[in-house]
Amino acid sequence: MTAPVIEIHDLRKSFGAVRALDGLDLTVQPGEVAGFLGPNGAGKSTTIRVLLGLLRADGGTARLLGGDPWADAVALHRRLAYVPGDVSLWPNLTGGEAIDLVTRLRGGADPRRKAELLERFELDPTRKARTYSKGNRQKVALVAALASDVELLVLDEPTSGLDPLMEAVFMQELRAAKEQGRSVLLSSHILSEVEKACDTVTIIRAGRSVESGTLAELRHLTRSAVSAVVAGDATAVASLPGVHDVVTTPAAGGTRVQLDVDAAHVGGLLTTLGRLGVRSFTAAPPSLEELFLRHYGDAAPTDGAAGDGQRRRTTAGAR
Amino acid sequence: MTAVAAPGPLVRARPARTSTLTGTGRMLRLMLRRDRWRLLVWTAAVAALYASALGEYVLLGADGLQARAVLMRTPAMITLAGPGYGLDDYTVGPAVANELVLWMLVALAVLSILEVVRHTRAEEESGRSEVLRAGAVGRHAPSVAALLLVVLVQAVVAVVTGAVVAGVGRLPAGESFALTGAIAVGALVFAAVALVAAQVSEHARTATGLSLAVLGAAFVARALGDVQGDLEVEHGTALSWLSPIAWVQQTRAFVDPRWWPLGLSLAVTAVLLAVAAVLGSRRDFGGGLVAPRGGRADAAAALRGPLALAWRQQRGGLAWTTLGLGAMWFATGGVVSSLPAVTSTLLENPVYRAILGEGDLVRAFLRVIGLYVALGAGAYAVSATLRLRTEEQVGRTEYALATATGRHRWLGAHLVVAAAGAVVVLLSGALALWAGAAVTGVTDPSFGDLVGLGAVYLPAPGVLLGLGVALYAWAPRAEPVLWALFAWSFVVGLFGDLLRLPDGARGVSPYWWVPDPLVGHVEVAHLVGLAAVAAALVVLAFVGFRRRDVPAA
Numbered sequence: 001m002t003a004p005v006i007e008i009h010d011l012r013k014s015f016g017a018v019r020a021l022d023g024l025d026l027t028v029q030p031g032e033v034a035g036f037l038g039p040n041g042a043g044k045s046t047t048i049r050v051l052l053g054l055l056r057a058d059g060g061t062a063r064l065l066g067g068d069p070w071a072d073a074v075a076l077h078r079r080l081a082y083v084p085g086d087v088s089l090w091p092n093l094t095g096g097e098a099i100d101l102v103t104r105l106r107g108g109a110d111p112r113r114k115a116e117l118l119e120r121f122e123l124d125p126t127r128k129a130r131t132y133s134k135g136n137r138q139k140v141a142l143v144a145a146l147a148s149d150v151e152l153l154v155l156d157e158p159t160s161g162l163d164p165l166m167e168a169v170f171m172q173e174l175r176a177a178k179e180q181g182r183s184v185l186l187s188s189h190i191l192s193e194v195e196k197a198c199d200t201v202t203i204i205r206a207g208r209s210v211e212s213g214t215l216a217e218l219r220h221l222t223r224s225a226v227s228a229v230v231a232g233d234a235t236a237v238a239s240l241p242g243v244h245d246v247v248t249t250p251a252a253g254g255t256r257v258q259l260d261v262d263a264a265h266v267g268g269l270l271t272t273l274g275r276l277g278v279r280s281f282t283a284a285p286p287s288l289e290e291l292f293l294r295h296y297g298d299a300a301p302t303d304g305a306a307g308d309g310q311r312r313r314t315t316a317g318a319r
Numbered sequence: 320m321t322a323v324a325a326p327g328p329l330v331r332a333r334p335a336r337t338s339t340l341t342g343t344g345r346m347l348r349l350m351l352r353r354d355r356w357r358l359l360v361w362t363a364a365v366a367a368l369y370a371s372a373l374g375e376y377v378l379l380g381a382d383g384l385q386a387r388a389v390l391m392r393t394p395a396m397i398t399l400a401g402p403g404y405g406l407d408d409y410t411v412g413p414a415v416a417n418e419l420v421l422w423m424l425v426a427l428a429v430l431s432i433l434e435v436v437r438h439t440r441a442e443e444e445s446g447r448s449e450v451l452r453a454g455a456v457g458r459h460a461p462s463v464a465a466l467l468l469v470v471l472v473q474a475v476v477a478v479v480t481g482a483v484v485a486g487v488g489r490l491p492a493g494e495s496f497a498l499t500g501a502i503a504v505g506a507l508v509f510a511a512v513a514l515v516a517a518q519v520s521e522h523a524r525t526a527t528g529l530s531l532a533v534l535g536a537a538f539v540a541r542a543l544g545d546v547q548g549d550l551e552v553e554h555g556t557a558l559s560w561l562s563p564i565a566w567v568q569q570t571r572a573f574v575d576p577r578w579w580p581l582g583l584s585l586a587v588t589a590v591l592l593a594v595a596a597v598l599g600s601r602r603d604f605g606g607g608l609v610a611p612r613g614g615r616a617d618a619a620a621a622l623r624g625p626l627a628l629a630w631r632q633q634r635g636g637l638a639w640t641t642l643g644l645g646a647m648w649f650a651t652g653g654v655v656s657s658l659p660a661v662t663s664t665l666l667e668n669p670v671y672r673a674i675l676g677e678g679d680l681v682r683a684f685l686r687v688i689g690l691y692v693a694l695g696a697g698a699y700a701v702s703a704t705l706r707l708r709t710e711e712q713v714g715r716t717e718y719a720l721a722t723a724t725g726r727h728r729w730l731g732a733h734l735v736v737a738a739a740g741a742v743v744v745l746l747s748g749a750l751a752l753w754a755g756a757a758v759t760g761v762t763d764p765s766f767g768d769l770v771g772l773g774a775v776y777l778p779a780p781g782v783l784l785g786l787g788v789a790l791y792a793w794a795p796r797a798e799p800v801l802w803a804l805f806a807w808s809f810v811v812g813l814f815g816d817l818l819r820l821p822d823g824a825r826g827v828s829p830y831w832w833v834p835d836p837l838v839g840h841v842e843v844a845h846l847v848g849l850a851a852v853a854a855a856l857v858v859l860a861f862v863g864f865r866r867r868d869v870p871a872a
C-alpha cells in the first residue's frame with residue numbers, strides 16, 4: 001500500500017481564544033479526489049493553510065506528500081498547486097501574466113495547456129487583474145493550478161464564484177485530473193459537486209472531523225424514505241428496529257404507510273411488508289443531503305461532537 | 320453578484336419618493352459614519368500644519384519675515400509659494416496668503432479627490448454600491464452625497480483653520496475666515512473634477528490618477544505663469560489664470576482683498592458638475608466612457624521570480640516619487656544662488672540662526688534641505704515596507720508562498736526593491752539639489768559635496784526600513800509605530816534645537832546620529848553604528864518571518 005498524500009491526525013490550532021482546529025483527522029490516498037465539507041468557520045481553510053506550511057499547528061501531526069508541511073514547504077510546493085478560497089491577484093498584472101507568474105513560481109507549465117484552459121474557461125487573459133470579477137479571478141487561479149504539472153491539487157471552494165456552465169467545465173477538468181492520477185483535496189459547500197466529483201468525503205464541524213469515508217459508506221448512514229400500500233394491519237411496522245417517523249393513512253385497497261428506514265434495516269422492513277401483502281411500493285434513494293444538513297444544522301457544537309464521535313468510530317476503520 | 324431582484328416591491332411601495340436623488344441623505348450619513356475618523360485626522364493634521372507654520376511666522380517677527388520676502392522673489396520660491404503679493408510689507412498676513420495657500424489648497428484638493436472617488440467609483444467598482452443602487456437609492460444619489468460630504472468637510476476645515484489663522488497669527492477674524500473659505504472653494508473645484516473623472520473611467524485608481532493629473536497641471540500652470548511675470552509690474556500672467564490654484568491666490572488676501580476670482584472657481588465647479596451629471600445619466604452602472612486598455616496575454620520572460628514581481632509592483636510608485644520629489648529639490652536648489660544677498664538679515668534672526676546654525680549660510684541651508692531629502696527617502700522606505708502588510712492582508716502573500724517560493728526569498732525580494740528605491744530617492748534628490756544650484760550658477764558646494772551629503776544619510780532611512788520589516792515579521796499590527804518614528808525624526812531634525820529637546824529624546828531619531836558632512840566632520844563611527852542597527856533589524860526580520868503564521872493571526 002502506498003503512503004497517503006495527506007495524513008492529518010489530531011490537528012490543533014488556536015487563534016487567541018478561538019479554537020479553529022480541535023483534533024482534526026483527514027486522510028487522502030494517492031489518486032483520490034477527497035471532498036472536504038463543513039459549515040462556515042468549521043476550519044477548512046485553516047486546515048489547508050496548515051497543510052501549505054502557512055500556519056504552524058499547535059498540536060497533532062500533519063504529513064503532506066511524505067514530507068513535513070512546515071519544514072519542507074518549498075520542496076513540497078513544487079509538487080502541488082493551490083487555489084485559495086478568495087483569490088486576490090496583483091492589480092497591475094494581466095490575467096495571463098498572473099497565470100504565467102504563478103506557474104513559473106511553481107516551476108513552470110506547458111503554454112499549450114494554458115491556452116487550452118483559457119479557452120475552456122472563456123477567460124480573456126489580456127485584461128488587468130483589477131478589472132476581473134470574483135469569478136474571473138477564480139478562473140485565473142484555476143487555470144494556473146490545472147496548467148501546472150503537479151501531483152496534488154489543493155482547492156479551497158474553487159467554484160464559489162463560477163456560473164453553472166463554468167462549474168461544469170471545472171468538473172470535467174477535475175475528472176481529467178483524476179484520470180491522470182492526480183490527487184485532489186476539494187473543500188466545498190456544494191453537495192452536488194462533492195457527490196459528483198469525490199471518491200471520499202470528510203465532514204468537519206467546529207475544528208473536528210465528524211464523518212469520513214467513501215460516498216457509499218456515508219450513504220449507508222442515511223435513511224431511505226419508503227411509501228407503501230399494504231393490505232393487512234400496518235401497526236407492526238412501527239415497532240421494527242431502524243424504522244422512523246411512521247405515518248399511516250387509509251388508502252384504496254388497504255393502508256398507506258410512509259416511513260424512513262435506516263439503510264441497515266431495509267431487509268427487515270421488506271420481509272415484514274411482504275408478509276402484510278404489498279400493493280404498491282416506492283423508495284426514495286438515500287439522500288446525502290439529509291446527512292449533511294444534520295451536521296451543518298446542529299445547534300450546540302459540543303453536543304454534536306459528542307454524539308457524532310461514536311459514528312465516526314464506525315466509519316474511521318473503513319479505509 | 321448578479322442583479323438583485325428583491326427591491327422591486329420596495330420601490331413600488333413608495334412610488335412618489337423615487338427619483339434619481341432618492342436616498343441621498345441616507346448615503347451621506349453612511350459616508351460620514353464610514354469616514355468619521357479619517358476626516359477627523361485630516362482636519363486635525365491640516366489645522367496642525369497651519370498652526371506650526373503660523374507659529375514660525377510669528378516667531379520670526381517683522382525683520383525675519385522681511386528677510387524671507389527677499390527669498391520669495393526668487394523664481395524657485397515663486398514656484399513653491401505664490402505670486403508675491405505684499406512682499407514690500409511682508410507681515411504674517413501676507414506670508415500666510417503667499418506661502419500657505421498653495422500647499423493647503425493642494426492638500427485639501429487631494430482630500431476632495433480621494434473622498435469623491437472613494438465614495439463613487441471605488442464603491443461602484445467593488446460592487447458594494449450595486450446592492451445599494453438596487454435598493455431605494457437613485458442614480459445620482461451617491462455622487463450628490465459624495466459632493467455634499469466634501470462641501471461639509473471643506474466647510475468644517477475652513478472654520479477650524481480660520482480660527483487657527485486668526486488665533487495663532489493674531490490676525491483679523493473676518494479676513495482669516497475669508498482666506499480659509501476661499502481655499503475651501505478652490506478645493507471644491509477638484510471635487511467636481513474628480514466627479515467627472517469618476518464617470519469617465521471604470522476604475523477608481525484611474526479616476527484618482529486623472530484628477531491628480533489635473534491638479535498637477537494646475538500646479539505647473541500657476542507656477543510657470545507666475546514665474547514669467549515681472550514682480551515689479553505684475554503678479555501672475557495669463558497662463559497663471561488658467562489654473563484654479565491661481566484663482567484662490569489672486570484674491571490678494573491680507574494685502575488688497577478682492578473676491579471676484581472665486582466666481583471663476585464657482586462657475587467652473589458648476590460647469591463640471593453639469594458635465595458629470597450628463598455623463599452619469601448616459602453611462603451604464605459600473606461602466607465608463609473609455610474602455611479599459613488590454614495588456615499582454617503572456618508574461619515577459621523576465622517576470623519569473625519574487626524579485627521581478629516586487630519590482631513590477633513598486634516601480635510605478637518609485638518613478639513618481641523620484642520625479643515629484645526631484646522636481647521639488649531642483650527648484651529648492653535654485654534658491655541657493657540668491658542666499659548670499661540675504662545672509663546678513665537672515666542671520667540676525669534668532670529663529671533662522673537656530674535652524675541653520677552658525678557658519679557658511681549656503682552650506683547650512685543645504686544641510687537642512689539635505690535632511691529634507693533624506694526624510695523624503697525615509698518616507699518612501701516606510702511606505703514601501705507597509706506595502707508588505709497590505710499584500711498579506713489581501714491574500715497575495717499567501718498565494719505566492721503556496722508556490723515553491725521560500726519565505727526568505729519573498730521577504731528578501733521586497734526588501735531589496737524597497738531599499739534600492741530608498742537609495743534612488745535619496746541620491747536622485749541630492750543630485751536634483753545640486754542640479755538646481757548649478758543651473759543658477761552656484762559652484763560651491765560641489766557635485767561631490769552634495770552626492771556625499773546624500774550618501775552619508777543613507778543609513779538613516781536604512782534603519783527605518785529595517786524597523787519596518789522587523790515589525791512586519793514580529794508584530795505586524797504595531798506597524799503604525801514606524802510612522803510615529805518617522806514623524807518624530809522629522810520633528811527632531813527641524814525643530815530639535817528650537818524646542819531644546821534633550822539628547823536622549825533626539826537620539827531616538829536615526830537621522831540625529833548622521834553627522835554634518837557639509838558643516839562639521841563625518842563621524843564614521845555613527846554611520847557604522849546606524850548601518851549595524853539596520854542590519855540587525857533585517858536579520859531579526861528574516862528570523863521572525865520564517866517562524867510566524869501567514870496570514871498573521
Ligand SMILES: Nc1ncnc2c1ncn2[C@@H]1O[C@H](COP(=O)(O)OP(=O)(O)OP(=O)(O)O)[C@@H](O)[C@H]1O
Pocket residue numbers: 015018019020038039040041042043044045046047085870871872
Ligand atoms: N487569522 C485568524 N485569526 C483569528 N481567527 C481566525 C483566523 N483564521 C481563521 N480564524 C477562525 O478560525 C475558524 C475557522 O476558520 P476557517 O477559515 O478555517 O473556516 P472555513 O471552514 O474555511 O469557513 P468558510 O466555509 O466560511 O470558508 C473561524 O472561527 C475563524 O473565525
Ligand SMILES: [Mg+2]
Pocket residue numbers: 044045046085156
Ligand atoms: Mg474557508
